[in-house]
Amino acid sequence: MNPSNGHEAVIGGFYTESPYPWRAHTLQQPLDPELYPALLSQAVGDFGHRRVGPDGAVWVAGCGVNQALITAQRHPAARVVGTDVSEGSLALCNEGRKELSLDNLELRKEGLTAARYHEEFDYIVCTGVLHHNPDPSALLQRLAAALRPTGVLEVMVYNTYHRRNPVAFQQATRLLAGDTGSVAGTGRALAEALDIRNSLASDLAETRLQPDAAFADTWLNPYELTFTVDEFRALAERCGLLLEAPRIGPDDHSGEAALWDVVLHDAALQERYEACDDHTRWRITQLLLAEESPYNWFYLRRADAPLPAPSDASRNAAFLAARAEPVAAAQRTWALHGAEGYRVLVESSPLPTMPVAPEFRALWEHLTPERTVGQTCTRLGLPTDAQTVRRMRAQLTTPEFPYVLSVPA
Ligand SMILES: C[S@@+](CC[C@H](N)C(=O)[O-])C[C@H]1O[C@@H](n2cnc3c(N)ncnc32)[C@H](O)[C@@H]1O
Numbered sequence: 001m002n003p004s005n006g007h008e009a010v011i012g013g014f015y016t017e018s019p020y021p022w023r024a025h026t027l028q029q030p031l032d033p034e035l036y037p038a039l040l041s042q043a044v045g046d047f048g049h050r051r052v053g054p055d056g057a058v059w060v061a062g063c064g065v066n067q068a069l070i071t072a073q074r075h076p077a078a079r080v081v082g083t084d085v086s087e088g089s090l091a092l093c094n095e096g097r098k099e100l101s102l103d104n105l106e107l108r109k110e111g112l113t114a115a116r117y118h119e120e121f122d123y124i125v126c127t128g129v130l131h132h133n134p135d136p137s138a139l140l141q142r143l144a145a146a147l148r149p150t151g152v153l154e155v156m157v158y159n160t161y162h163r164r165n166p167v168a169f170q171q172a173t174r175l176l177a178g179d180t181g182s183v184a185g186t187g188r189a190l191a192e193a194l195d196i197r198n199s200l201a202s203d204l205a206e207t208r209l210q211p212d213a214a215f216a217d218t219w220l221n222p223y224e225l226t227f228t229v230d231e232f233r234a235l236a237e238r239c240g241l242l243l244e245a246p247r248i249g250p251d252d253h254s255g256e257a258a259l260w261d262v263v264l265h266d267a268a269l270q271e272r273y274e275a276c277d278d279h280t281r282w283r284i285t286q287l288l289l290a291e292e293s294p295y296n297w298f299y300l301r302r303a304d305a306p307l308p309a310p311s312d313a314s315r316n317a318a319f320l321a322a323r324a325e326p327v328a329a330a331q332r333t334w335a336l337h338g339a340e341g342y343r344v345l346v347e348s349s350p351l352p353t354m355p356v357a358p359e360f361r362a363l364w365e366h367l368t369p370e371r372t373v374g375q376t377c378t379r380l381g382l383p384t385d386a387q388t389v390r391r392m393r394a395q396l397t398t399p400e401f402p403y404v405l406s407v408p409a
Pocket of ligand 1 (some may be wrong): 010011012015020021061063064065066082084085086089110111112113126127128129130132133139217246407
């Protein structure tokens with residue numbers, strides 16, 4: 001067994017003891033197989049919906065318990081493969097697969113070090129995985145090799161500014177555990193025994209209210225690496241990849257934080273900030289927002305992709321030039337029913353569920369395939385500066401905010 005595989009056995013054991021996340025109480029299954037592939041394409045600025053088609057191939061790498069189920073529901077016409085090293089997580093996921101009748105999902109116990117896919121997938125998701133491994137670059141290379149030339153790779157790695165306390169606690173625990181062989185036991189005891197008042201103690205107290213699996217994932221993880229956005233970009237480039245566009249994070253209900261934007265109350269400075277290339281702007285944003293900065297959660301593409309260079313400016317321009325209309329779709333809601341597992345709770349209800357952001361309600365109501373989005377903005381007197389259009393795209397056209405679909409010519 002080589003050292004990486006030995007490492008994967010440790011990680012697999014850890015996540016078998018504490019599968020993460022826990023089973024989702026409800027799952028929303030969109031009834032239109034084209035909706036989420038189209039929203040995903042829009043998130044990377046493709047308003048012609050060509051980057052990710054509905055019937056492609058999708059890989060959820062390090063899928064945990066729920067992510068492969070959610071992905072297979074959102075891409076029902078695609079072949080979806082979910083892999084993980086945690087038998088416990090895969091067993092729970094497989095129960096869900098059967099209960100939800102997801103015939104398009106195949107699950108495999110497979111470590112990323114062993115994966116040998118070649119240009120096979122149109123869309124790959126790998127979130128919360130690479131940073132638990134000693135050599136993320138070797139694993140990201142496997143993902144890059146598996147991606148088709150124009151495919152979309154979605155990756156999240158821990159943001160250094162978010163992880164100071166968990167990393168400190170994990171290190172202190174390992175030092176205290178010494179050669180007792182019980183890192184988890186020591187960590188739990190330490191969390192109870194601490195009587196200090198600082199941000200570490202208050203973060204610990206907050207997670208103690210969550211299920212055990214969340215506590216273990218944050219505070220007891222055997223391995224954890226963290227990245228600034230600059231280090232993430234360097235990692236991606238070493239693997240022949242580019243950070244393409246930010247993806248909205250899980251706790252970001254407004255869509256604001258994930259925009260990697262700061263507002264500067266000085267017109268000249270704001271102009272200079274906007275004139276920076278995307279990556280420099282993301283760096284400045286992360287440095288200034290620090291612990292409030294967004295997740296390092298990005299869509300990546302192959303550096304050699306036969307596509308025009310990506311930029312926020314070109315994504316904004318593509319949206320303003322697109323013809324679009326409000327989404328009027330439906331979804332089926334599944335809920336966990338004790339030992340019976342997932343059962344249909346509501347056969348069909350409208351999607352999206354929440355009202356559109358008030359700032360963009362008028363635009364949303366007036367969108368029509370008769371005019372471009374830019375023309376509708378002009379009619380309504382809406383500003384189309386870079387930050388506003390980034391917010392519009394994030395809060396109207398992405399998988400997290402499924403309010404608007406372009407109508408490809
Ligand atoms: C924090 S969980 C995230 C699960 C899922 N990606 C999500 O976002 O819901 C991390 C998962 O990655 C898996 N994992 C970590 N390293 C891996 C590797 N080298 N190969 C395959 N799976 C791995 C773990 O077993 C665990 O299930």
